Amino acid sequence: xxxxxxxxxxxxxxxxxxVYTLPVRAFPNFRANVYLVVRGDxxxxxxxxxxxxxxxxxxxxxxxxxxxxxVRDGYGEAVGLDTxxxxxxxxxxxxxxxxxxxxxxxxxxxxxxxxxxxxxIEQPGAIRAAWLMQxxxxxxxxxxxxxxxxxGRIRRRGSNLSVPRALPVATPxxxxxxxxxxxxxxxxxxxxxx
Ligand SMILES: [Zn+2]
Numbered sequence: 045x046x047x048x049x050x051x052x053x054x055x056x057x058x059x060x061x062x063v064y065t066l067p068v069r070a071f072p073n074f075r076a077n078v079y080l081v082v083r084g085d086x087x088x089x090x091x092x093x094x095x096x097x098x099x100x101x102x103x104x105x106x107x108x109x110x111x112x113x114x115v116r117d118g119y120g121e122a123v124g125l126d127t128x129x130x131x132x133x134x135x136x137x138x139x140x141x142x143x144x145x146x147x148x149x150x151x152x153x154x155x156x157x158x159x160x161x162x163x164x165i166e167q168p169g170a171i172r173a174a175w176l177m178q179x180x181x182x183x184x185x186x187x188x189x190x191x192x193x194x195x196g197r198i199r200r201r202g203s204n205l206s207v208p209r210a211l212p213v214a215t216p217x218x219x220x221x222x223x224x225x226x227x228x229x230x231x232x233x234x235x236x237x238x
Contacts, residue, residue, distance in 0.1 A: 052114050061226065062086075062121070066111030070099030070139035078108055078143075083226065086121045091224065093130035094153075097143030100206070105146045125150040130224060132217075133157035135236040136164035141206040154214035156223050160236070162213045168205045175202035 053065040062082045070076035078098050084090030098104035108125075115121045128151045133141055135158060144155070144165070157165055164171050179198040188195045217223060219231035 052111050052118065054119060062119075064111070064115050064119075064121075066108060066115075068098035068105075068107035068111065068143075069101070069103040070142065071101065072103075074099075074139065076104075076139040078111070080112070080115060080123065081227070082121055082123060086119065088122055089127070091130075091226065092123050092128050093132060093224070093227070094128055094147075095132045095227075096134055096140040097131065097147055099139050100142035100145065104143050108143065128153040131155045132223065132227065133161050133165065133213075136161040136206060137236065138204070138206045141165070144211060145207055145209065148211060155211065156215035156217055157213045158229070158231075159216040159218055162216050165207050165211050165213050168207050168210055172203060172205055178202065 052067075055063045055065070057063065060083070064080040064082070066078045066080055067075050068078055076096070076098055079095040081093045081095060082089045082091065098108055112124055115123055125147065131144065131147065131151070131153045133144065133155060135141075141161065141164060155165065176199065179195070179202050182198060183190065183195045186194075188198075215223065217229045219229055221229040223229065
């Protein structure tokens with residue numbers, strides 16, 4: 045269990061972009077990283093983006109806020125949720141996408157997402173419906189009696205949505221794209237399934 049707020053870490057690219065690693069408790073006992081990308085004068089950054097959002101729980105948003113505060117205090121960057129100019133979603137797993145709904149209450153920053161993640165954000169109800177078709181077929185294939193505990197577990201998993209209500213994606217991303225004249229999209233398949 046990670047009770048203490050973890051430290052942030054700074055990397056500076058050859059082009060001078062500052063990339064901060066902000067660890068958050070995406071779920072109980074599970075830490076994920078959110079990345080803050082900043083360019084320009086630290087006192088008034090010309091560009092500030094979050095890459096991924098952590099999980100949906102309050103610990104995750106709290107850790108993100110604490111991470112941003114440590115970037116302000118420790119590095120002198122004038123950044124906060126309300127100064128973000130962009131949110132990037134790499135893939136639709138709940139430890140990366142789950143925090144988006146809560147973030148939406150604090151920032152109007154447009155969302156860019158890898159194209160395969162877009163339906164999870166813009167059409168979560170359709171994704172749920174598709175998932176709930178699969179457990180039926182899986183349960184039959186596995187020989188699970190309808191109403192058994194495992195059958196119920198598969199169904200509950202399918203009912204969980206990373207984004208409970210539809211949110212707009214301003215920019216779908218594909219391999220080779222350059223976002224905001226800064227971020228180069230490199231498709232690295234294998235982790236997410238496509
Ligand atoms: Zn993942």
